[in-house]
Amino acid sequence: MSDLITVQNLTLKFRTDEGLITAVDDVSFRVRKGEVMGLVGESGSGKSVTAKALMHLNAKNAVYTPESKIILHTDAGEIDVLALRKAAEMKVVRGGAISMIFQEPMASFAPAISIGKQMIEQLMLHSDMSKAQARKHSIEMLDRVGISDPDKRVDQFAFELSGGMRQRAMIAMALSTKPKLLIADEPTTALDVTIQAQVIDLMKDLVKEFDMGIIFITHDLGVVAQTADYVSVMYLGRLIEKGPVREVIRDPRHPYTQGLIDALPKLDELDKPLTPIPGDIPSPLERPPGCVFNTRCSKIVGPQCTSLLPPDIKVSPTHRVACHIYKEEGQA
Amino acid sequence: MKDTGKNDDILISARGLSVGFQIGKGMFDKRVLKAVDKVDVDIEAGSFFGLVGESGSGKTTLGRAFLKAVPITEGGATYNDGEVELDLATLDGAELKDYRKRAQLIFQDPYAALSPRMTVRDIIAEPLEVMGLTKSRAETDERVREIAAKCRLNLEHLRRFPHAFSGGQRQRISIARALVSGPKFVVADESVAALDVSIQADVLNLLKELQRDLGITFMFISHDLSVVAHTCDHVAVMYLGRLVESAPTMELFKAPRHPYTKALFSAIPSLDPDDDKSAQKLEGEIPSPTNQPSGCKFHTRCPFVVDRCKTEEPKLERADGSGHEVSCHRWKELMESHAL
Numbered sequence: 001m002s003d004l005i006t007v008q009n010l011t012l013k014f015r016t017d018e019g020l021i022t023a024v025d026d027v028s029f030r031v032r033k034g035e036v037m038g039l040v041g042e043s044g045s046g047k048s049v050t051a052k053a054l055m056h057l058n059a060k061n062a063v064y065t066p067e068s069k070i071i072l073h074t075d076a077g078e079i080d081v082l083a084l085r086k087a088a089e090m091k092v093v094r095g096g097a098i099s100m101i102f103q104e105p106m107a108s109f110a111p112a113i114s115i116g117k118q119m120i121e122q123l124m125l126h127s128d129m130s131k132a133q134a135r136k137h138s139i140e141m142l143d144r145v146g147i148s149d150p151d152k153r154v155d156q157f158a159f160e161l162s163g164g165m166r167q168r169a170m171i172a173m174a175l176s177t178k179p180k181l182l183i184a185d186e187p188t189t190a191l192d193v194t195i196q197a198q199v200i201d202l203m204k205d206l207v208k209e210f211d212m213g214i215i216f217i218t219h220d221l222g223v224v225a226q227t228a229d230y231v232s233v234m235y236l237g238r239l240i241e242k243g244p245v246r247e248v249i250r251d252p253r254h255p256y257t258q259g260l261i262d263a264l265p266k267l268d269e270l271d272k273p274l275t276p277i278p279g280d281i282p283s284p285l286e287r288p289p290g291c292v293f294n295t296r297c298s299k300i301v302g303p304q305c306t307s308l309l310p311p312d313i314k315v316s317p318t319h320r321v322a323c324h325i326y327k328e329e330g331q332a
Numbered sequence: 333m334k335d336t337g338k339n340d341d342i343l344i345s346a347r348g349l350s351v352g353f354q355i356g357k358g359m360f361d362k363r364v365l366k367a368v369d370k371v372d373v374d375i376e377a378g379s380f381f382g383l384v385g386e387s388g389s390g391k392t393t394l395g396r397a398f399l400k401a402v403p404i405t406e407g408g409a410t411y412n413d414g415e416v417e418l419d420l421a422t423l424d425g426a427e428l429k430d431y432r433k434r435a436q437l438i439f440q441d442p443y444a445a446l447s448p449r450m451t452v453r454d455i456i457a458e459p460l461e462v463m464g465l466t467k468s469r470a471e472t473d474e475r476v477r478e479i480a481a482k483c484r485l486n487l488e489h490l491r492r493f494p495h496a497f498s499g500g501q502r503q504r505i506s507i508a509r510a511l512v513s514g515p516k517f518v519v520a521d522e523s524v525a526a527l528d529v530s531i532q533a534d535v536l537n538l539l540k541e542l543q544r545d546l547g548i549t550f551m552f553i554s555h556d557l558s559v560v561a562h563t564c565d566h567v568a569v570m571y572l573g574r575l576v577e578s579a580p581t582m583e584l585f586k587a588p589r590h591p592y593t594k595a596l597f598s599a600i601p602s603l604d605p606d607d608d609k610s611a612q613k614l615e616g617e618i619p620s621p622t623n624q625p626s627g628c629k630f631h632t633r634c635p636f637v638v639d640r641c642k643t644e645e646p647k648l649e650r651a652d653g654s655g656h657e658v659s660c661h662r663w664k665e666l667m668e669s670h671a672l
Binding site: 042043151162163164165181191192194195196197198200201219220221222223225226245246249259260261263264265266267270274276277278280281 | 386387399485498499500501526529530531532533536537555556557558559561562581582585596597598599600601602603604605606614615617618637
């Protein structure tokens with residue numbers, strides 16, 4: 001499988017009244033064609049900011065370090081996303097090569113414009129379809145994502161659809177321009193479990209059908225286990241563990257990932273008490289020195305945890321973890 | 333059906349409880365949306381009672397009806413904590429005021445529930461002052477400190493404003509505020525839904541601890557079945573305003589008898605990437621409460637539907653396990669054929 005997008009040493013800070021706040025710190029990953037990458041972390045971990053950086057969508061006070069590189073591989077060659085300056089250049093990326101769907105579909109659709117009009121508008125912007133073609137294509141896409149009576153629904157407004165249907169319409173709209181990469185930011189969090197299961201199935205089918213890559217951002221490890229091929233776990237702006245979904249979920253190596261899995265209520269172990277990770281995620285203004293997780297970690301191995309950034313250790317050919325517990329050849 | 337005789341262990345008992353909202357717009361248009369439809373339920377004193385269902389199932393409305401935050405339009409409910417016995421359907425005046433001390437609510441979103449202009453101390457003290465439960469400022473302060481300590485809040489934090497706190501700490505402040513008047517019955521409506529997993533576990537453990545230490549009866553409303561499974565003693569499942577199944581937690585999760593409960597369970601994403609449960613997935617969505625199906629309300633999505641389900645509404649009846657009730661025409665048949 002060929003690479004779709006490569007992120008190298010992405011560091012992103014926000015300029016604020018209280019000084020520079022580090023939101024993303026030296027993050028590297030890649031997504032390949034036909035692959036779903038799950039990006040996991042709690043609020044404040046920097047997962048959404050990372051995703052927005054891929055489309056250069058962060059606010060004006062965002063500062064990228066010179067080492068940060070985001071390379072999008074297209075048929076026409078490589079695009080350095082962070083080097084793009086003008087809105088016209090970014091059009092190739094935003095809505096063209098990359099589409100994004102958000103958590104709350106009601107907030108993503110314009111309330112006073114019909115679903116169809118919004119779909120047609122973006123199709124005409126990003127392709128050379130005529131209005132009639134764009135409308136036909138929109139109806140086809142609505143049908144594809146499982147919306148009944150698509151030729152009627154296309155003229156309806158977002159408030160006339162139920163939550164699950166709105167999210168389907170959002171997916172249809174995001175995919176109608178045939179993006180290479182879809183970024184889904186908590187797409188199922190606002191949905192009921194039965195609808196969530198339907199949307200997950202739909203997204204899995206679409207990856208295969210359109211041969212695209214998906215970055216699936218979520219805090220729900222169960223959803224990741226059911227959708228992703230690869231998982232990256234973020235904490236306080238750092239990528240602390242990444243690898244194939246089976247390895248990371250069955251054999252988590254970082255104490256944070258282990259803690260996340262232990263904190264999750266599981267149906268097959270009802271008698272086991274829940275073990276929370278002690279404490280709260282620190283404010284980005286008070287990033288701890290050394291390993292960012294050291295304030296909540298129960299497996300501190302020595303002074304290096306609070307003074308040195310942990311190196312990226314290969315615990316298997318495909319599984320990497322940033323923690324002082326491990327040495328390069330397997331466990332210490 | 334359970335016997336309707338008096339039982340000292342039951343804190344809240346509802347019989348045929350319905351809540352309707354008028355949605356018709358005139359004298360002749362008297363359409364009513366039935367958010368809760370003829371619910372019979374008993375909540376045992378000192379228990380952690382879970383209520384689950386999708387959005388639109390009426391779980392929040394039922395919780396509010398028990399708190400007298402929405403009017404009960406049909407049927408009734410009684411509250412009996414050993415000190416007083418109240419009829420919730422007709423409660424008003426001084427009795428209602430008294431009930432407010434005994435029944436409280438913890439909200440979903442700790443970011444929206446706390447006033448940004450009040451200190452944590454004032455937020456927690458407000459119910460005491462409004463209800464006139466304390467005689468002096470010193471007494472108020474003492475009560476606030478006592479409950480704050482129980483909710484594992486740092487006493488130094490009482491002088492600060494809510495913006496300085498993280499989601500988990502804010503939810504602990506909301507809990508302290510709800511508990512400061514010494515309620516016997518607390519409705520926790522999606523109280524951990526807005527929290528991160530690592531913090532969610534901490535708040536759940538705190539609620540369990542408070543239930544044990546203070547003898548509070550919790551009604552825990554949630555859409556997250558795994559959370560409910562871990563915290564509650566008894567779980568009731570709602571669908572379109574009706575109670576479809578109710579059982580002790582272990583019993584319900586081991587042997588669900590209603591097809592809807594079963595489908596809800598199988599929709600929970602498993603942590604095992606190779607666990608494919610697609611066979612049990614539900615088609616379609618919950619119908620609109622303004623246009624409810626006839627007969628069994630679940631028949632439009634039920635994989636085991638027969639003609640009888642479309643016309644005749646099933647009643648909540650005793651199932652095989654103790655304290656297990658189910659509202660389905662075919663539960664016995666489905667159980668015997670191992671279809672569920």
